[in-house]
Amino acid sequence: MSESFTTSNTAPKSQTSSATENVPTIRLDGVHKTYDLGEIHVHALRGVSMEIYPGEFVAVMGSSGSGKSTLMNIVGCLDKPTRGHYFLDGKDVSGLTKTDLAKIRSRKIGFVFQQFNLLSRTSALENVELPTIYAGIPIEERERRAEAALKRVGLADRSGHFPSQLSGGQQQRVAIARALVNSPSLLLADEPTGNLDSRTSIEIMDILQQLNAANGLTVVIVTHEPDIAQFAKRALEFRDGKMIKDVLIQRRSIAAEILPTLPTLEDDDDDETIAGALPETGPNGSSTPK
Numbered sequence: 001m002s003e004s005f006t007t008s009n010t011a012p013k014s015q016t017s018s019a020t021e022n023v024p025t026i027r028l029d030g031v032h033k034t035y036d037l038g039e040i041h042v043h044a045l046r047g048v049s050m051e052i053y054p055g056e057f058v059a060v061m062g063s064s065g066s067g068k069s070t071l072m073n074i075v076g077c078l079d080k081p082t083r084g085h086y087f088l089d090g091k092d093v094s095g096l097t098k099t100d101l102a103k104i105r106s107r108k109i110g111f112v113f114q115q116f117n118l119l120s121r122t123s124a125l126e127n128v129e130l131p132t133i134y135a136g137i138p139i140e141e142r143e144r145r146a147e148a149a150l151k152r153v154g155l156a157d158r159s160g161h162f163p164s165q166l167s168g169g170q171q172q173r174v175a176i177a178r179a180l181v182n183s184p185s186l187l188l189a190d191e192p193t194g195n196l197d198s199r200t201s202i203e204i205m206d207i208l209q210q211l212n213a214a215n216g217l218t219v220v221i222v223t224h225e226p227d228i229a230q231f232a233k234r235a236l237e238f239r240d241g242k243m244i245k246d247v248l249i250q251r252r253s254i255a256a257e258i259l260p261t262l263p264t265l266e267d268d269d270d271d272e273t274i275a276g277a278l279p280e281t282g283p284n285g286s287s288t289p290k
């Protein structure tokens, strides 16, 4: 795995940081995490130090059990280091209470999960609205924000649908809209394409690349797939709770360029074409746009 994404050697700090912004969004200093299960102690992170700057797009890779989700939970303020420090936007948050961490999370961080984690009896719009309630946004403002977030992920016309009435890719887009609704500066996604087919995965990467480029959102994703890591700007690799590699992605994949070359799998309501029957290429050999 480690050699299969196209990278340069270790990423020099000057290239990973933005010229105008010197405070890292994320700075970990000697972070350890141990889970205590009675007599057994699982040392999930063993002294991780790193910096991620505003506007970066980072892929976290590594085999199962290497500590990726543990890292994301700490970075996402869902959990705390056992030892070491985590600075979010320059502020040490390692010692904060759960309540204070929750406040910071709701203001600064959006989290997307592999399993979407949508409430099943709740419409797409209401799912997206939920974090605005926790953040104390005035009621008249909530729906407007949720609608805007759904629009940003291309799902304005699906706001009344329940999760069961949406495809996997659409459900993940609702989850991204939910993560965006409080305008975070950091978007974390733990295997966001793990349950999706390859075209839908690239559609999700397209949304993440657009948010990163247009809005300067700092994005960190966990992925097992080198092809998906190739959409990031930088890749980190974990093994046994340690970061063993930190490289810049060379020849980065751009989802918006790849998507028009792929056959469409999904049908639109207003489109009579049967998805599975679409030719892969048009009469002149060009790809079939959706």
Ligand SMILES: Nc1ncnc2c1ncn2[C@@H]1O[C@H](COP(=O)(O)OP(=O)(O)OP(=O)(O)O)[C@@H](O)[C@H]1O
Binding pocket: 035, 036, 037, 042, 043, 044, 062, 063, 064, 065, 066, 067, 068, 069, 070, 071
């Ligand atoms: N809540 C927990 N309690 C106890 N041990 C845990 C807990 N969460 C994770 N671990 C252990 O910590 C180690 C790192 O787990 P983690 O979930 O971070 O791995 P991962 O890299 O995300 O793996 P995967 O690719 O399978 O998702 C593993 O040995 C795991 O069993």
Ligand SMILES: [Mg+2]
Binding pocket: 068, 069, 070, 190
């Ligand atoms: Mg994991």
